[in-house]
Amino acid sequence: MPTLTYRDALNQALREEMARDPDVFLMGEEVGVYQGAYKVSRGLLEEFGPTRVVDTPITELGFAGVGVGAAMVGLRPIIEFMTWNFALLAIDQIVNSAAKMRYMSNGQVGVPIVFRGPAGAALQLGAQHSQSFEAMYAHIPGLKVVMPATPADAKGLLKSAIRDDDPIVFMEGEMLYNTKGEVPDGEHLVPIGVADIKRAGNQVSLFCYSKTVSLALKAAEQLDAEGISAEVIDLRTIRPLDLETVFGSVSRTHRAVIVEEGWPFAGAGAQLVDEIQRGVFDELDAPILRVTGADVPMPYNKHLEKAAKVSPEKVVLAVKRVLYLE
């Protein structure tokens, strides 16, 4: 199986889906001539031409709405946000137009669209460029929120998202673009709403997604060296949540730690805690803990930034607490 970067896996998904379906097009800032701010769309303009790879002015609200309008009459737009931080300007179109058009119209008008771009903190980009908004979008009925952690999942989930008939919030890890992994050639589809056990274990369940999967795996290795067996579950999609896999894991390990980049208050992990306590309360041997980003805007200073971010060490500590070892 070929080894690709996460970036090239996404590029491959875009290329394959655009070749497969003439209704699929890519629109956003710098996606064409510039080849993508993060080079995810490299080569697509040359291959598919300017009708299908469309550079826009810097008007997130406007081009998100253009995408929704095009989807309402049957095209399958992929709207790239240079980062999800900028999508805040477009949130009216994502929430008020895309998410509820099908419902308001009693099923007459669907919006098969993918909004995608990098999310989460990179390195020292400061408060306005280092944010995780998955909980905000996952809050909205009508949206699905997809957050792949590996190159193979990035490809398989993006292809599924493009073929999905509902609006998808597809969040790519900004720090994951250069990571490498084996990616199946051609028709590789990962279903939306199915979690993946990235590492099996039996003493504690680590629930994570996107960038936090690699942190959880590192933590699991450290724990393994100390004789603690952690199961790492990559949720892959925040909405819908794969509760079957989540409950199955908790029923085996009886302890859970959730690792998320975003802020703690009403974060995605809070929803998971609610589901677990309601679904498998009797299986729990300890309160569920969450490792989250600090409840502050992201500081620029690198030491402060490190303190604000989740890390394998913080995960190890949380695991020891749920095992009552600390």
Add this chain to the structure above:
Amino acid sequence: MATAKTARKADTRLAERYRALLRQMQLIRRFEEKAGEAYSLGKIGGFCHLYIGQEAVAVGCLSQLRPDDYITATYREHGHALARGLTPRAVMAELFGKATGCSGGKGGSMHLFDASRGFLGGHGIVGGHIPLTAGIGFAIKYREQDQVSVCFFGEAAINNGAFHEALNMAGIWKLPCIFICENNRYGMGTALDRATATWNISERAASYDMAREVVDGQDLLEVMAAMERAVVRARRPAAPTLLEIRTYRFVGHSMSDPIHGHYRTKEEVEAHRKRDPIILWGDRLKADGLIDDAGIEALDAEVKAAVLDAFEFAEQSPDPEPEALWDHVYAPTGEASGIRRQASPAALPPTPDA
């Protein structure tokens, strides 16, 4: 001789068409009056924004479209829906929130839809649907088709980012869009000159390299003529137009707003009422000998009956089934996994003593 005959036939057809437009405007007027009455009786909930006074805009503009063209509108869209051919029954039932409404009772007054007629929604966020119209225009051009994408919005939307962003892209990409600004002078209670630095709205088209016209919205023929020109520009090869159609709302912003009071005087409203688009059009048809007073009365009786029928239909129609609450949140393929039915007590685990 044959040519004279043909001309007479064409005249007859035109006369019929003109009378049909009068009927359509009168239908909207009577429909809205009935909706206002139903609202007062508590049969219509939520917000309800009536179109009385502006009828010539929707009727004139939509008379120029083909069945396969697309329309989006604001939350003051009952008139546009009726002018597009949605039945009074389907619209009234939607206002009543009934299962037989054009949006199954789940949209309401502000969210009327009929995809089969290209009527893609009343939208509730000021300006929010303008980019959608550009997107529909983008899709038409993408598929190399020749429909047009038409958007109705009020003059209060023109200071909104969505307006600028959408018109700019329509200008860059030469989209087959017609942006129709129904300038009724007030954004809710704020007069145009209190909200807009340059109040000549149509001039904004210059920023987007777009054709523009200022139109008297109380004059049906003028509206039709301007729209006809805009449609010609929009069909292939496509070019967008901004129409500023000056009109006036004879009623309050919504049912809770009195006709006059804080922000406009009785005298102002009365002065505008003298240019009632329906009376103006009726007078013109009478002057041309295309209808007489008896004809107008008969037409009015006919639309009143249609509206009464719609009212009764709406009243007698069933509410949506309780299960409809959960329908259409996601596409059928996604229903099972997408929705969190936690609001339903049945989804909660049994209590310990249950």
